[in-house]
Amino acid sequence: MKILQINSVNGMGSTGRIAVELAKQQLKSGMTPVIAYGRGTESSDLSIPTIKIGASQFNIYEHLVEERFFDNGGFASRRATKQLIKRIEKFKPDIVHLHNLHGYYLNTALLFEYLRQSDCKVILTLHDCWPFSPQSAYIDRDQDGKVPNKVQSKSEFNEYPKTYCRFRSQSLYNKKVAAFTVLSKERFKIVTPSNWLTDLAKDSFLCKYQIETIHNGIDLNQFKPTTENYFETHYQLKNKKIILGAANIWEPRKGLVYFDYLAQNLPSNYQVVVVGRDTDQLQSDNILKIQQTNDISELANIYASADLFVNPTMAENFPTSNIEALASGTPVITFNTGGSPESLNIEVGRVVPKGDSEALLQACLGFEKTAEVVTACVKQAHKFDKEIAYDRYIALYQTWNGE
Known part of the structure; x- marks a missing residue:
């Protein structure tokens, strides 16, 4: 079984480490893993093949400009995403496992349209609320207990991913709805690391998909009590x-x-x-x-x-x-x-x-x-x-x- 993971980073930060550790486990289970990533350097673990999304830092800077001034985060990087799609076609994965799609490196609409036309299955692990958020990566229910579909506070524009453009948030939200609902229920599953986020996602526009919780874990060999303080x-x-x-x-x-x-x-x-x-x-x-x-x-x-x-x-x-x-x-x-x-x-x-x-x-x-x-x-x-x-x-x- 061939599995392609896509994440903003590889081997660094919490999601980058999760992707690498998961790829190692795939390898042990007889699977063929590849990690595609957009930012930072390659993991030091050379046993996991990788694909760098975007030929240079220019892709990130170009995407950042679209985010800051046009509120288009997650929907820029057109050239880099088309190049990634060619690499995906060559690898022919059975499952594409998506992690953080924000981070100034990927065009979500182009990727999901390609996945719709392909025959591979797709898993999206939500490490935050960005895919169904009107703006920022972290949101909560509104005063009526509902998942908001509009920006609730101006402070959201200053949170990650930050933007100076404050009149296109509804357009960005509509793009997310269109992109993330294009796949059939039979080929798309969603995983979150917490029951809280699972409940939130089930009350969002992602509700038609199967959503389950798999809590993140840690390496218990690294963290333990000690008397050598x-x-x-x-x-x-x-x-x-x-x-x-x-x-x-x-x-x-x-x-x-x-x-x-x-x-x-x-x-x-x-x-x-x-x-x-x-x-x-x-x-x-x-x-x-x-x-x-x-x-x-x-x-x-x-x-x-x-x-x-x-x-x-x-x-x-x-x-x-x-x-x-x-x-x-x-x-x-x-x-x-x-x-x-x-x-x-x-x-x-x-x-x-x-x-x-x-x-x-x-x-x-x-x-x-x-x-x-x-x-x-x-x-x-x-x-x-x-x-x-x-x-x-x-x-x-x-x-x-x-x-």
Whole structure:
């Protein structure tokens, strides 16, 4: 069985790593994988053949201009997409597995029209809401409990994917409806990593398709409790209760502002630690800022050293950072946002109302990391072993292809 995955990146970022790990699992199962990607460099794993979409960075810049000034994100890159289609015709995949189609590299309409005319089957994994969103990658239900088909707030134009053009959003939404509904129910399936996003997608214009949840997983060999807490030693935090926040980039939806509130109101025996880029937005001096690290062992040790992992996200699908913390034996406090609570139970964390700073503070003060809690956290994390997720995808491929 030949499987082509298409994603914005390859081997980098959460979706890029998922694509590579999934391709490895396909290879082990006797399948023939290829990854097509639009941005960044190729994965260091040379066992997985790849296709670079777009001959140069010019394709990305050209697409970015159309996004910023004409609100045409996901529907530019015509030349690059036509070249990709020629490569697809040559490879002749049995299944095309789509991931993030936004990211300034692909023309969704051209791709789906080609897929409509082909005889391959298509899986779309929704890593966010972009395919059925009027504008931004993350949305939620409106005040009537419905999935919006119009922009709800001007702030959406400033969120990823950002645009300066504010009068063509309805046209963009109509393009999405036309592109994503062109395939028959028999040849198109949708997967999401959270029950929250599955429910949202089922209430959107994608409702005619089969939609199921396959939670993302993590490598449990990389994240685990440890007694070698060199992080505490290095930063002289041995007698402190560590409140940890972590993100690759602290964009507004990640809730960085709430760490200022915690730092200003927690007792002196607590230390707020924030890992990631763009932490200069923080106002409090009583916060330890650590630059983003690509060293997994270093990140795992930081998780294990923390007393609590706090995820005050305002919009989220299914954050693997919660699971990474649990696997390291650290309980999680999060807002009741999107799929963020789905990896937790009452033994391993607390879920508080979205945007409630005081509730977040009280949850931090009221939760202790005991030996029993560490054990419960690790047990809960094992439900989200990456092998479980990948095995479910392999079973989906095989069943759907009649094997």
